Amino acid sequence: MTVFVIRRLMQAFFVVFLMSVIVFFGVNIVGDPVYMLVSPDADQADIEAAIRRLGLDRPIWEQYLLFLKGAAQGNLGDSFVFGEPALKLILHHMPATLELAFSALFLSVVLGIPLGLFSGLYPDNPVSKGIMAGSILGFSLPTFWVGLMLILLFAVELGWLPSTGRGDTATIFGIETSLATWDGIRHIFLPALNLSLLKISLAIRLTRAGVREAMGQDYVKYARAKGISTRRIIFVHVMKNIMIPVITVMGLEFGSLIGFSVVTETIFAWPGMGKLLIDAILQLDRPVVVAYLMIMVLFFVLINLIVDILYSILDPRVRIQDQGA
Amino acid sequence: MSPVLEVSGLKTHFFTHAGVVKAVDGVDFAVNKGEVMGLVGESGSGKSITGFSILGLIDPPGRIVEGEIRFNGENIANASEETLKSIRGNRISMIFQDPMMTLNPVLRIDSQMMEAILAHEAVPKRQAWERCRDALGLVGIPSPEERLQAYPHQLSGGMRQRVSIAIAFLNKPDLIIADEPTTALDVTIQAQIIHEAQKLTSQTGTAMIWITHDLAVVAGLADRISVMYAGRIVEQGLTDDVIDHPLHPYTVGLLGSVPTANKRGERLFQIEGMTPNMLSLPEGCAFSPRCGFASEACQVPPAVEHVANRELRCYHPQSQVAAE
Numbered sequence: 324m325t326v327f328v329i330r331r332l333m334q335a336f337f338v339v340f341l342m343s344v345i346v347f348f349g350v351n352i353v354g355d356p357v358y359m360l361v362s363p364d365a366d367q368a369d370i371e372a373a374i375r376r377l378g379l380d381r382p383i384w385e386q387y388l389l390f391l392k393g394a395a396q397g398n399l400g401d402s403f404v405f406g407e408p409a410l411k412l413i414l415h416h417m418p419a420t421l422e423l424a425f426s427a428l429f430l431s432v433v434l435g436i437p438l439g440l441f442s443g444l445y446p447d448n449p450v451s452k453g454i455m456a457g458s459i460l461g462f463s464l465p466t467f468w469v470g471l472m473l474i475l476l477f478a479v480e481l482g483w484l485p486s487t488g489r490g491d492t493a494t495i496f497g498i499e500t501s502l503a504t505w506d507g508i509r510h511i512f513l514p515a516l517n518l519s520l521l522k523i524s525l526a527i528r529l530t531r532a533g534v535r536e537a538m539g540q541d542y543v544k545y546a547r548a549k550g551i552s553t554r555r556i557i558f559v560h561v562m563k564n565i566m567i568p569v570i571t572v573m574g575l576e577f578g579s580l581i582g583f584s585v586v587t588e589t590i591f592a593w594p595g596m597g598k599l600l601i602d603a604i605l606q607l608d609r610p611v612v613v614a615y616l617m618i619m620v621l622f623f624v625l626i627n628l629i630v631d632i633l634y635s636i637l638d639p640r641v642r643i644q645d646q647g648a
Numbered sequence: 649m650s651p652v653l654e655v656s657g658l659k660t661h662f663f664t665h666a667g668v669v670k671a672v673d674g675v676d677f678a679v680n681k682g683e684v685m686g687l688v689g690e691s692g693s694g695k696s697i698t699g700f701s702i703l704g705l706i707d708p709p710g711r712i713v714e715g716e717i718r719f720n721g722e723n724i725a726n727a728s729e730e731t732l733k734s735i736r737g738n739r740i741s742m743i744f745q746d747p748m749m750t751l752n753p754v755l756r757i758d759s760q761m762m763e764a765i766l767a768h769e770a771v772p773k774r775q776a777w778e779r780c781r782d783a784l785g786l787v788g789i790p791s792p793e794e795r796l797q798a799y800p801h802q803l804s805g806g807m808r809q810r811v812s813i814a815i816a817f818l819n820k821p822d823l824i825i826a827d828e829p830t831t832a833l834d835v836t837i838q839a840q841i842i843h844e845a846q847k848l849t850s851q852t853g854t855a856m857i858w859i860t861h862d863l864a865v866v867a868g869l870a871d872r873i874s875v876m877y878a879g880r881i882v883e884q885g886l887t888d889d890v891i892d893h894p895l896h897p898y899t900v901g902l903l904g905s906v907p908t909a910n911k912r913g914e915r916l917f918q919i920e921g922m923t924p925n926m927l928s929l930p931e932g933c934a935f936s937p938r939c940g941f942a943s944e945a946c947q948v949p950p951a952v953e954h955v956a957n958r959e960l961r962c963y964h965p966q967s968q969v970a971a972e
Contacts, residue, residue, distance in 0.1 A: 537701045541749035548744075549764045549815065550702055550737035638754060639799040 327353050331631070333625040342620045343394070345615050347387050356403055356607035377403060389615070399617060400610030404603075409614035413596055417618075419489055420588070421593030422500050424580040426511055427519035430575065434519075435526025442527065444557070454527060461524030463556025466583060470517040470590040477513060488591040514591040518584055522576055529572055533565035567638050574630035578623040650721070651678040652822050652855045653740075655700070658725070660701045660714035669926045671697040671710070673879035675954065676959075677821065680852040684846075686866030686887065687904070688922050689876035695859045696745075698876070699825045701725075701739060702857075704732040721765075732748065738768040741816040745828040747808035751800035758796040758809060764818050783814040787844050807836035809867040810844065817848055823855045830865060842869055863902055867891050875899050878924050878934035885958035895958055897939045933962070941966075 361373050374380050378389065393400060397408045440449035478486035490510030493503035501507025537543060538561065548558050585597035592598070596615060603611035658670040672694040679685050689695045702719075704727065716859055717725040724735065736742075751760060761780040765771065777796070784792035787810040799897040800808055809829060816824050826845065830838040846869055849856050860866055866873055867887060874884040875896065883896040894900045904917035921938035924930065930937055936946040941964040950961045 469836070541744060541746065542752040544705060545742075545744055545750040546752070546763075547705060548736055548742040550733050550767050551763055552733070552736070552767060553764065555767075561753050564752070567754075639756075640753060640801050 325637070328628070331628050335628070336622075338624055339617070339620055343391070343613075343617060344387075346616045347385065347390060350609050350612055351383055351386075354607045357608055359607050360403055375591060394617075399614035402603075402608055402611050403481045404606050404608045404611075409610040412533070412599065412611060412616075413614055413618055416594060416596045416599045418499055419501075419582050419593060420581060420597060422502060423511065423514055423518060423584055423593060423595060424577065426515035427522065427580050427584075428573070428577055430515055430519040431522035431526050435523040436530050436569065437531025439527040440521075440534055440557070440562075443531040444538070446531075446535065455512035455531070460526045461520045461527075464520075466521065466586050467590055468585060469520055469532050470514075473513050473517055474590070486513070489594055514587050514593050517591070518580060521583070522573065522580065525576065526569065528575060529569050530565060533568060534561060536559045537564050563637070567634065569635055570637060571630055574626060574633065578619070578626050581622060582619065651680050651718075652720060653792065653857075654678045654716075654718040655698075655702070656716050656718075658698065658717065659699060659713045660697050660706055661711060661713050662710040664709055667927045669710075670879050670929070671926065672701060675715070675876075675879070675881055677874050677881060677884060679855045679857060681822070682849065683872065684849060684856045684858060684870045686870030686873040687859045687876060688859055688861065688863055688866060689871060690861055692923055692926060694879040695875045695876050696827050699742065699827050699857065699859055702728075702825060703736050703742060704795055705736075724873065734768065735746065735813075737764050738819045738822075739821050740823045741819065741821045741826065743809075743812050743816050743824065743826040743829045745810055746832045748800075750812060751808055752843055753800055755799075756796070757798055759820065760797070761811070761815055768819055779818065780814075783818050784811070786817070786848070787811075787814045788840075789814070793887075805833055809833060809837075809841055813841070813844060813848070817852065817854070820852060821854060821910050823857070824849075825857045826858070827859045828861070829858075831860070832860075838865070845869075863891070864906055875902070878926065878929055880934065880961060881959070882935065883958060883959045884960075889957055893956075895955060895960050896935075896962045897941050897964065897966055898935050901968050939964075 335581050357370060357373050357377070357379065359368055360377075365373075371487070377384060381389070396486075398408060401407060402409050402412055405412060407595060438454050442448075442454045474486045477484045488510060490501050491504040492499045492501045492507055492509075495503050501511050543556060543560060546560050552632075553563035581596075584593075584595060585600060587593065588595045588597035589601055596618075599611065600615045602608075603615070652825045655678070656676045658672055659670070662669040662671055675694075675698055675846070677685065677687075679886070686693045687698065697706070697710070700706055702717055702724075704712075704724070706712060712725050715725060716723050719735065719740065724731065751757075756886060758777065761774065761783070762776045765776040765779060766773075769776075769818070780939070781792045781796060786797055789795050789807065789810055793805065795807075795811075798869065800811075803811065808846045809832075816826075829845070830841050831839060842865065845856070845858075858866055858870055863873075870887050872885065873887050874881045875890070875898065876882070877898050883890060883894070883899045890899060891903065894903055898919070900915070901919040905919060907916055919938055920940070924934055924937070932947040932949050938944040939946070945963045950963055953960050953962075955965055
């Protein structure tokens, strides 16, 4: 197990390094941030000064080495726009995004798995057919459009829920979260639902496919031949087998939840990392873009690692052995 | 002695889009207490479906359309799910063909064994666990305590089938249906498993239906043999009678195609033709197109006749032909 984790961490380090190269040089190709930052009537001397101040007068490879040197000390550069460390800005916006992503993940698990289970057990039931049709909509409707429709319906027409922003927050266990106040929950519900629609559909389809496959397996028939109750067959024999692919995919999709939150946060004016990124891109705030992408890479690597470990807990056949490899 | 199980006129049909498959089409047999019955036939002859019908484990589009399954005198054909559940694994248990597929891969052996007890009896877990441990010891599994904590993939095929046998005997059932339990195992393990099953049935007085395509397996194991062809039992009798003096041409063919030492170098006998398509069975005797003795009479399905200690569905019993 230890060897496995160490090996994975080394792979992760390599991936992060490679990404830093791609991201850093990629961002430098798009646009010149200086003209976004200086006032339109600035003269040549002001522009020169700004370029020097931002360190853009050095050759790109030197900029990259400086970035690496800073990164090794936990400094991913200062934002061009705010003049603050980019990392600090992102960390400041991160809790809002994380709580949104976790809420969406929660919704997709508590809605998706039971619905998928039902439609897998009773595939010919009209309700199941409705669920499946709904999941197709969930897959194919664009997130931003659904978001707008949710606002129109629940905020404008019915007036049940607020349309934008993050509500009151409270601090539990040292984390500031809107899930601790009623106002906060009212604010997070629509964006979380919007963000989770795709994942609910995914969970429904995965669970349904898994249930239908498992129900035809010999071990289910054997369990029935032993006289085991239907409930135990479904919730122990079948569910434990199905949870393996469901957890793997849902875990891996958590990263894309954070990624997709860019759209949802923009529509619902949710003050998270996604909104910060969009603003940074529009203003060509390179350090913030780079720092955001680096953190996302770290997230994905970490999530993959956690999923692998979870997987081995669930499926005894892949229980990780130190095979000297 | 009243039989443990008495099946009469059992018909299990599958209603598919392509037509009605008469997988089991009028089967009669009885199994007495402590008796081992060999149910022999080719793949697709309906022998496994017969086994599943007894436990009420036929899934749509199939169902039992006719017939009685009397278990200890009570008809359990199309009985309620509750009744069947209380019988399954408790009074009648089953051993499946492929031990690789039947044990749930993500559950430990102990939970898969204990649930078989706890589903039928309210006993403390500790007691259930002890019974499981003893059952594993009984089927010749070394250090049962450790094996109980193992997952199925950590055991060999033969070991897993021993576990299945242990599970089948856990609740001291009246009848065990063994559906080709040795087919997936190699020959040396086969012999051990058969020995194990034989020992336990004679110790506990449990009756057994041993389903197989291998006459050699049941020859040494079963008290009586029923030979199935295309959904019907064509010949039924005491093992020695059937093996030594087969009457039905199909049984003769089956026995003739078993390789033996004194046929070395000779071409192995083979039954002409192929297993029939269950969707379009021939009129009359289903075996007649492959039978060398078929005549006009075979156009009408033969009824069950009692010939020489045998129940037979044939107009041309072989030993008699030879005697004439």
